[in-house]
Amino acid sequence: MSLTKDPQPNLTPSPSPNAIVFPPGDLYSDEPPLESSLHLQQILLLMKCLDWLWQDRNDYFAAGNLTVYYSPHQRKSEDFRGPDFFVALDTEKRPRKSWVVWEEDGKYPHVIIELLSDSTAKTDRGLKKQIYQDTFRTPDYFWFDPDSQEFKGFHLIDGKYHELEPNEQGQLWSEQLQLWLGIVDRQLRFFLPDGSLVPTPEESAKAEQQQRIEADRQRQEADRQRQEADRRATEMETLLNRYRQQFGDLPD
Incomplete structure (x- = not known):
């Protein structure tokens, strides 16, 4: 007497050869590799x-x-x-x-x-x-x-x-x-x-960085010009004070 069980019959009906198979909507892409x-x-x-x-x-x-x-x-x-x-x-x-x-x-x-x-x-x-x-x-x-x-x-x-x-x-x-x-x-x-x-995100970030650097440079240049203007104003005021000490007030 054999102890091996008889295989269970396949109860799933075979599809008709003419049946249309409708695939799911989440089909995967099926493209060949890119050329280079x-x-x-x-x-x-x-x-x-x-x-x-x-x-x-x-x-x-x-x-x-x-x-x-x-x-x-x-x-x-x-x-x-x-x-x-x-x-x-x-x-x-x-x-x-x-x-x-x-x-x-x-x-x-x-x-x-x-x-x-x-x-x-x-x-x-x-x-x-x-x-x-x-x-x-x-x-x-x-x-x-x-x-x-x-x-x-x-x-x-x-x-x-x-x-x-x-x-x-x-x-x-x-x-x-x-x-x-x-x-x-x-x-x-x-x-x-x-x-x-x-631009790409990288190009955009680089451009923004360059703009910040340029803005900082312009602010530094503006500060330098203000300092130079203040220095000249101080020098002019000093010269005027010396003139007044020597010659009095300037005529109107």
């Missing part, structure tokens, strides 16, 4: 600057190398893309594992920036541009190559992308962000409408 450290540094720089500029705002979401799921059937296995950097407006500012369109009231990114590389440039200029135009309807699309410095931007007008014309500084305007984008020291940066550079 330049690409990583560029993404971090864009995120850092925008978050610093909009630190008092809670109505946007910015992310880098994060998957956007947009399947009309809400399937994880189809219709997803991973922009290198994107911004969604009029939404809650909170951490997300990915951007799931059907969990975000059907909202797609308002701004997308792709960083070109030898392996992705063709797709970024072609297939992705077509998807962002026809499916995402993303109003502002830019691409930038950290190596070759190729930089172009497009704005959606009547359902079609129209290439943006740069200003005299070679910057391109983002209607959605209300910011200029331009190249500084071979990196893509944001600029305010007046043309001033949007």
Whole structure:
């Protein structure tokens, strides 16, 4: 007599091969590694600057190398893309594992920036541009190559992308962000409408430190000038007193 128990039957029904599997809303991002450290540094720089500029705002979401799921059937296995950097407006500012369109009231990114590389440039200029135009309807699309410095931007007008014309500084305007984008020291940066550079937190702290140093220098210079004026006034008063002692009061 065997003492081994008979295996319990599996009472879980097998899914139909034609059944649609609806994934949970908290899907994880599923993007390949970035092409180089330049690409990583560029993404971090864009995120850092925008978050610093909009630190008092809670109505946007910015992310880098994060998957956007947009399947009309809400399937994880189809219709997803991973922009290198994107911004969604009029939404809650909170951490997300990915951007799931059907969990975000059907909202797609308002701004997308792709960083070109030898392996992705063709797709970024072609297939992705077509998807962002026809499916995402993303109003502002830019691409930038950290190596070759190729930089172009497009704005959606009547359902079609129209290439943006740069200003005299070679910057391109983002209607959605209300910011200029331009190249500084071979990196893509944001600029305010007046043309001033949007700083990183570190740059802002350094600028504030320099302003404090300059303010201290100016105060010290003002003190020195006051002391010099006081010294001259004292010398003049001494000379006048000597004159009065020798010649009497000065005539009117």
